[in-house]
Amino acid sequence: MAAGIVNPFAGQHLRPIWHADTALVDLEATLDLAGASRHYSKSGVLRPASSAAQAELFRTAASSNTWLTSEDVKEQYPWLNADFGALHTPGGQVDTSQFLLDTQQKLQERGGTVRRNAHVTGWTESTRQGSITLQSGVRHSASLIVLAVGYGYLRFPALNRLNLHSVKGQTVEVSHLPGLKLALPVCGQGYVAPGTKSLTLGTTYERDFDDLTPTRSGQRAIIKLTSSMIPRLANAGVTGAAAGVRVGVPGTRLPMVGPIGRRVWIFTGLGSKGLLFAPHIARRLPAWLENPEHVPPEIRVRLRQTTGP
Numbered sequence: 001m002a003a004g005i006v007n008p009f010a011g012q013h014l015r016p017i018w019h020a021d022t023a024l025v026d027l028e029a030t031l032d033l034a035g036a037s038r039h040y041s042k043s044g045v046l047r048p049a050s051s052a053a054q055a056e057l058f059r060t061a062a063s064s065n066t067w068l069t070s071e072d073v074k075e076q077y078p079w080l081n082a083d084f085g086a087l088h089t090p091g092g093q094v095d096t097s098q099f100l101l102d103t104q105q106k107l108q109e110r111g112g113t114v115r116r117n118a119h120v121t122g123w124t125e126s127t128r129q130g131s132i133t134l135q136s137g138v139r140h141s142a143s144l145i146v147l148a149v150g151y152g153y154l155r156f157p158a159l160n161r162l163n164l165h166s167v168k169g170q171t172v173e174v175s176h177l178p179g180l181k182l183a184l185p186v187c188g189q190g191y192v193a194p195g196t197k198s199l200t201l202g203t204t205y206e207r208d209f210d211d212l213t214p215t216r217s218g219q220r221a222i223i224k225l226t227s228s229m230i231p232r233l234a235n236a237g238v239t240g241a242a243a244g245v246r247v248g249v250p251g252t253r254l255p256m257v258g259p260i261g262r263r264v265w266i267f268t269g270l271g272s273k274g275l276l277f278a279p280h281i282a283r284r285l286p287a288w289l290e291n292p293e294h295v296p297p298e299i300r301v302r303l304r305q306t307t308g309p
Contacts, residue, residue, distance in 0.1 A: 002171045002242060003193035003200045004094040005185045006275050007045045010253055012054065014047075014061050014087075017273060018254055018298070023280035024090065030279035031094070036102035039095040043184035047089060048073070048082035048229055050188060055084040065089045079180050081229055093185050093193055094275055122156070123147075123264060130263035144289055147260075148267045151245040158260070163302040164269055165250050168206040170218040170243045173198045174236035190225035198239050201226045203272075214241035246271050249302060257281060258301035259292050266301060 006027065008020035017023065031037045044066075049055035059067050066088040073082040080086070104114045119135040123145060130145040151166055153159040175198055185193040193200040204218045219241055227234040248271035249256050255277050256269035267285070270277045281299075288295045 002169070002244065003185065003191060003202055004096040004099075004275065005045065005187065005191060005193055006040075006091040006094060007047075007089065007185075007187055008091055008276070009047075009061075009089060010273070012050075014057055015253075017276055019280055020276065023276040026279040026283050027094075027275060030283070031099065034099065034103040034106045036099045039098045039102070040092060041094075041184075042090075042092045045089050045091045046077070046080070046086055046184055046186045048080060048086040048186070048188045049084040052084055058085065058087040061087065079182075079230055079232060080186065081231055096275070120147075125261050125263040127262060130261070144263055144265065146265045146267055146285070146289075150247050150268065153247065153268060159266070161303045162256065162260075162266065162268070163249060163304045164247055164256070165207070167246045167248065167271075168209040168212065168243060169203045169246055169272070170206075170214050170222065170241065171200055171202040172214075172219050172222045172238060173200055173240035173242075174223075174233065175199075175239050177232050177236055180230070180232060186229055189228045190222055192226050192230060192233070199233075199236070201233065212243055212245065214243040218243070248272075252298075254299050255281065256301055257285070257288070257299050258295050260301060265289065 006024070008017050008024060009015060010017055028037070028040070031040050047058065049058050068076065068082075068086045068088060070083050070085050073080055073086050077086075108114055115134075118138075121133050121135050123130060123132045125131070125145075129141050129143055131139050131141040132145060133139050147159075149156075149159070153162065153164065154166075177199075182192065182194040182199065185191060191202050193202075201222050204221060206218070219238065223233060223236070223238075247269055249269045253271060253273070254269070255267070255271070257267050258265060260266050267281065
């Protein structure tokens, strides 16, 4: 959630995200429940076309969006390189740090408990309850446990059979450029997201990686990519860099939800669409916990295929 961009479409072919319209509504409802609506800028997302073929594809999607010709772009966004036009889609940008802080505060106000840095080392279950063990040795029990894990799933042998893969992503922070009035995120060749103190540029998709630190090569690749959309970024001053890992389900753009035991569930595989998938699924999760068969088949728990003699 590095940049907090909410975009209902995926990839260069503008494929609609699974349940995108409902997911946007659920995100707004969750922001409201958390008292965090002020941290969501519904500016939309600007998507410049990179070719004539892509421009034609974008124009066919313009019924529920706004298509901008290259002349429109030059008039409204003179800093953007969009010779083939651009699409203005719904969505926008969430300040994810503030959203999470507000959510935790609201949870505690409603009687929930938030423990930070309370690392889970394992879990057990019986017919009536599940129990988790923390690094401190403390154990907590409940009738049901939901493991909402990301890259940390690899630490647990019991989760290694889940059909998941990991993709490293890097971002670069650059200082604001004089005269560049960027009031909405731009997605196409990478992405550029405005912030109060800097711009966030992304991202890489690295399936083979040795560590989780940002690299100079990743930084150069991101700047080269994003400056093809906004040429002035080629000379922007770098103020920081970050890296993380997306966990997804191979062959899909969907998460993974469901029971992995009698009292333990998994909720993972959100990839790069956590801001859309998480609220949408979370608002339905209580009903699914009561009736596991109601989990949509396309997001049910998947195990790796094993081969043997």
